[in-house]
Amino acid sequence: MQYSISKNNNLLEGRIILPASKSISNRVQIINAISNNFEPVKNLSDCDDSRAMQRILNSNTNSFDVGHAGTTMRFLTAYLSKIVGEWTLTGSHRMKERPIGVLVDALNSIGAQITYLEKEGYPPLKIFGSNLTGEEVELKGNTSSQYITALLLIAPTLEKGLRIKLSGKIVSRSYIEMTLNIMEEFGIKSEFKGQEIFVPNQTYQRIPYAVEGDWSGASYWFAFMALADEGKLYLDGLKRHSFQGDSGLIPVFEMLGVKAQFSKRGMFIEKMESKCTKLKFDFNQMPDLAQTFAVCACLKNIPFHFTGLETLKIKETDRIFALITELGKLGYVLNEPADGELAWNGAKKTEEENIVIETYHDHRMAMAFAPIALVRPNIVIDSPDVVKKSYPNFWEQLKDVGFEVTE
Ligand SMILES: O=C(O)C1=C[C@@H](OP(=O)(O)O)[C@@H](O)[C@H](O)C1
Ligand SMILES: C=C(OP(=O)(O)O)C(=O)O
Numbered sequence: 001m002q003y004s005i006s007k008n009n010n011l012l013e014g015r016i017i018l019p020a021s022k023s024i025s026n027r028v029q030i031i032n033a034i035s036n037n038f039e040p041v042k043n044l045s046d047c048d049d050s051r052a053m054q055r056i057l058n059s060n061t062n063s064f065d066v067g068h069a070g071t072t073m074r075f076l077t078a079y080l081s082k083i084v085g086e087w088t089l090t091g092s093h094r095m096k097e098r099p100i101g102v103l104v105d106a107l108n109s110i111g112a113q114i115t116y117l118e119k120e121g122y123p124p125l126k127i128f129g130s131n132l133t134g135e136e137v138e139l140k141g142n143t144s145s146q147y148i149t150a151l152l153l154i155a156p157t158l159e160k161g162l163r164i165k166l167s168g169k170i171v172s173r174s175y176i177e178m179t180l181n182i183m184e185e186f187g188i189k190s191e192f193k194g195q196e197i198f199v200p201n202q203t204y205q206r207i208p209y210a211v212e213g214d215w216s217g218a219s220y221w222f223a224f225m226a227l228a229d230e231g232k233l234y235l236d237g238l239k240r241h242s243f244q245g246d247s248g249l250i251p252v253f254e255m256l257g258v259k260a261q262f263s264k265r266g267m268f269i270e271k272m273e274s275k276c277t278k279l280k281f282d283f284n285q286m287p288d289l290a291q292t293f294a295v296c297a298c299l300k301n302i303p304f305h306f307t308g309l310e311t312l313k314i315k316e317t318d319r320i321f322a323l324i325t326e327l328g329k330l331g332y333v334l335n336e337p338a339d340g341e342l343a344w345n346g347a348k349k350t351e352e353e354n355i356v357i358e359t360y361h362d363h364r365m366a367m368a369f370a371p372i373a374l375v376r377p378n379i380v381i382d383s384p385d386v387v388k389k390s391y392p393n394f395w396e397q398l399k400d401v402g403f404e405v406t407e
Contacts, residue, residue: 002356003384003395005370006377007403012231014401016221018213018266019391020045020237021244023175026071027182028209029053030079030153035186035204042210043237048388063088068095068316068361068389071146073123077103078150081112082157083129088117090124094361097122098314102139103147110134110158135160138167141195144311145172148197149179155199156188164197171311174245174285181243185209213237213266215246216364217391219292222249223371225269226256226296233401236266245285249292252281256296276302284308287315291368294323294342298332299375303346310340316389317360326369329355330376356380363389370394373403 025045030053032041044050049069056064056076062085066072073091077100080087090096101121104114113128135158137151148164155162170176176197180190187205191198218235225231238247240262250260257274260267279297283290283306290309297304312319320342324334327344331351334344357379359365363386372379387394395405 001384001407002380002382004378004380004406005373005398005403006379007373009402010229010374012224012228012233012271012374012401015234015236016397016401018235018237019047019217019393020050020211021214021216022047022049022390023071023178024182024211024243025050026053026069026075027149027153027179028211029057030075031183031186031204033057033079034154034157035206037204037206039206039208042208044211045214045390047390047392049390062086064090066091066095068092070095070098070144070315071149073098074100074103074144074146074150075153077114077125077127078107078154080127080129081107081114082132082154085129087127087129088124089127090117092361094316095123099143100125100147102143103150106137106139106147106151107132110137110162132158134158134162136163136165138165140168141166141170142168142310143171144314145170145175148176152176152179152183152190152197152199155190156183156202156204159201161198161200161202166195166197169310170195171284172245172287174248178243178245212239212242212244214390215242215244215249216288217367217394219246219249219289220367220371220394222253222258222260222269223292223296223368224374225258225271226253226274227299227371227374228271230271232268232270234263234266234268238262238266246289248286249289252279252293255279256300256302274300276300278302279304281306282308287311288364290342291319291323291364294327294334294344295368296371298327298330298334298344299372301346303344305337305341305343307341309342312340316362316364319362319364322358322360322362322365326357326365329357330372356382359383359386361386363387363391367391367394370398
């Protein structure tokens with residue numbers, strides 16, 4: 001399936017109810033499963049990744065498929081390694097290419113029994129759930145913060161707690177902090193100093209919880225606004241003091257011409273003038289927003305140099321390759337100056353004819369390229385249903401604010 005997207009004017013107005021954060025939803029589901037907490041969770045995400053978690057946690061079989069959901073795969077690996085039984089955990093073709101060895105080694109070093117069913121270091125996994133005995137793990141912090149979150153979520157349940165020693169650069173640190181903050185809301189104290197995190201043995205409090213709106217999802221609306229001629233949108237569900245690192249997008253979008261103002265339950269975003277002539281930014285704390293900003297900067301003719309993108313090659317697709325290829329179709333010549341970097345110096349080539357933007361099973365490719373419709377009507381996006389991974393009603397909401405989305 002393909003969608004062609006356009007709008008008959010460049011004015012953006014309306015109210016968007018943002019989806020719930022899938023990162024928070026999946027952390028809360030694991031915490032509630034660990035602590036047998038049946039208190040209600042308000043605004044739990046209904047995206048594919050959170051549904052996969054919910055389905056598996058409520059399943060009465062022992063063989064699970066997480067699909068494309070990275071957090072579900074990683075968090076369940078740690079969770080199941082403590083539940084007595086024999087479990088099989090697999091995922092989509094792409095999931096089998098996304099490494100998990102760092103987490104498996106760390107868990108096995110504290111007494112877990114996890115083996116590989118196909119390729120060493122990658123899903124699918126066979127997990128023999130048992131009592132974890134260790135109290136200290138060492139692992140690399142430079143591949144995915146999700147391994148660290150997975151360990152943290154089970155840490156309070158270990159007899160002596162868990163000390164996590166991280167080596168090398170710590171990527172996506174904001175997501176580790178999000179985990180510790182959510183755990184604190186459930187009563188868990190921890191200490192994160194330098195390269196070490198310590199979580200003593202404690203009991204999660206059983207409390208009701210309300211999940212925040214998703215800042216990563218909000219980023220696409222900021223991008224739409226940056227490309228609009230004028231407009232004002234209300235983004236419902238965002239919190240001023242958010243645990244999500246992606247809330248750091250506000251000052252960056254201000255440079256690209258979007259003014260944000262908080263209200264009680266969300267925020268207004270408005271178009272303003274941009275004087276930005278070059279955008280330099282380190283995305284280490286906000287890796288999921290690199291696509292949003294790369295597309296937006298090109299379409300606004302703002303050369304950029306992005307760093308901190310080391311993790312992008314092992315996400316839903318190799319996002320560096322996908323951006324260079326798809327923006328290339330539109331005539332923008334991007335390059336990769338070094339590992340973990342992406343740049344555009346303003347160079348252009350002849351754009352292709354009959355452009356179709358491929359999405360590579362990556363929800364963020366579809367959503368990051370959609371705002372182009374304001375500048376180039378009838379932009380065609382392939383396999384648009386990929387958005388279900390984090391933002392199921394994205395296309396419906398586009399229609400609600402006046403876009404034509406046709407098959
Ligand atoms: O913990 C999380 O919820 C996430 C952590 C990040 O992954 P990495 O730590 O692999 O960069 C992020 O890209 C992903 O979308 C969600
Ligand atoms: C990288 C992402 O998700 P995950 O790693 O959880 O599959 C994402 O949502 O951009």
